[in-house]
Amino acid sequence: MRTRLSLSADARDGLRDITPVMIAAAPIGGLFGAIAASKGLSVAEVALMSTLVFAGGAQFAAIELWGYPVPVAAILFSTLLVNARHVLMGASLAPKTRGFSSAQRYLGFFFLTDEAWALAERRALARTVTPAYWLACAAVLPASWIGSSIAGAALGAFLGDPKRFGADFAFTALFIGLVAGFNKGRITAATVAASGATAALAHVTLGPPWHVLAGAFAGVLAAYAAARPEST
Amino acid sequence: MRIDPATLWTILGMAAATYLTRIAGLLLADRLVLSGRGKAAFEAIPPAVLIAVIAPTALATGWPETVAAAITMVAALRLPLLATIAVGVAAVVALRAMA
Numbered sequence: 001m002r003t004r005l006s007l008s009a010d011a012r013d014g015l016r017d018i019t020p021v022m023i024a025a026a027p028i029g030g031l032f033g034a035i036a037a038s039k040g041l042s043v044a045e046v047a048l049m050s051t052l053v054f055a056g057g058a059q060f061a062a063i064e065l066w067g068y069p070v071p072v073a074a075i076l077f078s079t080l081l082v083n084a085r086h087v088l089m090g091a092s093l094a095p096k097t098r099g100f101s102s103a104q105r106y107l108g109f110f111f112l113t114d115e116a117w118a119l120a121e122r123r124a125l126a127r128t129v130t131p132a133y134w135l136a137c138a139a140v141l142p143a144s145w146i147g148s149s150i151a152g153a154a155l156g157a158f159l160g161d162p163k164r165f166g167a168d169f170a171f172t173a174l175f176i177g178l179v180a181g182f183n184k185g186r187i188t189a190a191t192v193a194a195s196g197a198t199a200a201l202a203h204v205t206l207g208p209p210w211h212v213l214a215g216a217f218a219g220v221l222a223a224y225a226a227a228r229p230e231s232t
Numbered sequence: 233m234r235i236d237p238a239t240l241w242t243i244l245g246m247a248a249a250t251y252l253t254r255i256a257g258l259l260l261a262d263r264l265v266l267s268g269r270g271k272a273a274f275e276a277i278p279p280a281v282l283i284a285v286i287a288p289t290a291l292a293t294g295w296p297e298t299v300a301a302a303i304t305m306v307a308a309l310r311l312p313l314l315a316t317i318a319v320g321v322a323a324v325v326a327l328r329a330m331a
Contacts, residue, residue, distance in 0.1 A: 072245065075245075079246045083249065090261070094261030114282060170321055172290055173304045177317060180309055194280075195284045196291060200290075203288040203292055204292055222280075229268065229269055
């Protein structure tokens with residue numbers, strides 16, 4: 001029976017697409033909460049960070065740097081660097097969200113994450129990304145992230161080492177799965193090889209968070225080199 | 233409900249910095265008109281970023297993670313997302329047990 005509360009087809013698609021991501025994000029959020037608590041953050045502080053920052057990579061980097069007194073400048077710099085990829089992602093998604101109002105865009109992009117963005121980009125290959133799709137997809141994900149990081153902070157000590165369950169690898173597997181959705185053959189293979197090798201090297205030599213910028217830059221350059229030059 | 237003032241300000245700063253990166257692309261995008269190689273480079277941003285984020289875990293942690301990443305990649309080309317994650321996690325648990 002259809003009621004006024006029934007969701008639009010786009011919203012249902014968004015919820016369907018984000019479900020595996022929410023499941024994969026839960027152990028990562030739990031891991032984050034547990035590590036943050038071990039660094040001295042309270043459950044309330046963990047909840048506040050996961051709600052307002054809502055960026056896993058930047059939060060893990062910040063907790064890695066965390067200490068007392070809080071190294072504010074280093075943490076803010078690291079946050080900017082790790083999240084610099086959002087600028088490229090937003091620029092890539094912006095033309096696909098022309099149907100959004102300004103408010104929908106500036107509120108909606110608060111929820112920009114690697115995962116929701118990758119799903120929206122994949123959808124844009126075949127159809128229009130509507131505000132209903134984006135909000136169902138992007139703005140529901142915090143429920144999993146915030147909830148699991150609170151649970152992790154509260155229970156961390158009792159769960160033991162998350163590596164035992166391979167939970168730390170869920171994030172890696174998720175990203176590999178998302179990349180497969182962009183596979184365009186030769187150019188994508190060149191991008192993946194260049195980005196992976198450069199990021200791993202930069203991680204070993206320069207350390208985090210530089211590997212993200214170095215790898216992304218190398219991958220984009222490789223795509224440029226692998227693509228055929230314009231015949232004008 | 234303990235919230236330390238220095239922690240609060242750091243979190244607020246992180247939130248502001250992150251939101252800035254999230255909306256900056258909206259302000260820049262309309263100035264980008266691309267074709268050919270430029271377009272290929274722009275379209276490569278998604279996989280390039282995602283791979284860069286996971287490369288340290290996949291390639292610079294240990295052989296179980298690297299082999300599990302390769303298995304996950306093969307699975308990703310054939311299976312839906314949730315099944316891919318399940319294969320990856322199962323592979324890393326099994327390989328770590330062997331290591």
